[in-house]
Amino acid sequence: MSNWKPKRFWKTAHVAEMDGSWAVLLDERELRTPAKAPLRLKTQRLAEAVAAEWDAQSETVDPNLMPVTRSANAAIDKLSEQRNEVIALLAAYGETDLLCYRAATPQELRDRQAMQWDPVIEWAEQRFSVLIQVGVGVMHVPQPAETVANLAQPMNEFCDFSLAAFHDLVGISGSIMIALAVVEGFISPEKGWELSRLDESWQEEKWGADEEARALSDSKKNDFLKAMEIFLLANS
Secondary structure (H helix, E strand, O other): OOOOOOEOOOOOEEEEEEOOEEEEEEOOEEOEOOOOOEOEEOOHHHHHHHHHHHHOOOOEOOHHHOHHHHHHHHHHHHHHHHHHHHHHHHHHHHHOOHHHEEOOOOHHHHHHHHHHHHHHHHHHHHHHOOOOOOEEOOOOOOOOHHHHHHHHHHHHHOOHHHHHHHHHHHHHHOOHHHHHHHHOOOOOHHHHHHHHOHHHHHHHHHHOOOHHHHHHHHHHHHHHHHHHHHHHHOOO
16 A cells, blocks of 8 residues: 555646635636645636646656645645744754865865855845854854844735745755745746755765765755745736
8 A cells, every 4th residue: 555646537637816815726626735724725727727737637646756845735734824933943954054164184074164154144244234244164053043033024014926936946955045035036046956966965075976965966966956846827
């Protein structure tokens, strides 16, 4: 039974406006979340992206091929009940942000980190009126409480669908500053991904990369870029 997948029972998936939001219909049956809540989306484009995923399924349904649907389900089933907890979890990244931890050696890597990461830190400091501390090595670098609070503030304005996508951007990159820079347009999603993998890319240049590590990296990159796509769909 572990390999069982539900069979496709519908002919077409389409969207319909209902009570100020957008529903996805499989034929005439309204799609629901795993918790049985109506899958009502904020924007038509987001609903259409969900419908397209369901339309693309073949004889059986593969949730692994439905990232927009998964994100929408999380927004409705989880964030509606745990929004404050999720924001607190993401705010904690401000205390241990990837960009704040620099290599002790070699100098070549230190220089690359400074050249690539410092502009994002400088942008964040100006944009959110904060002071960000940077350290060397893996020892914890305390950040001012005001810094953590100000970096987290934009999340209070995100709808649940945006916050679900932002959660993935932060979690995959390990940096709330990278995620904020991407969603606010300071850097491109592709650049954000590159910054999050700067250390790994440097190692690969020196020692090469095995196929398994490269495949995992490619998968995470796709997830990161898809999360940004979902964020945009939730705001258009």
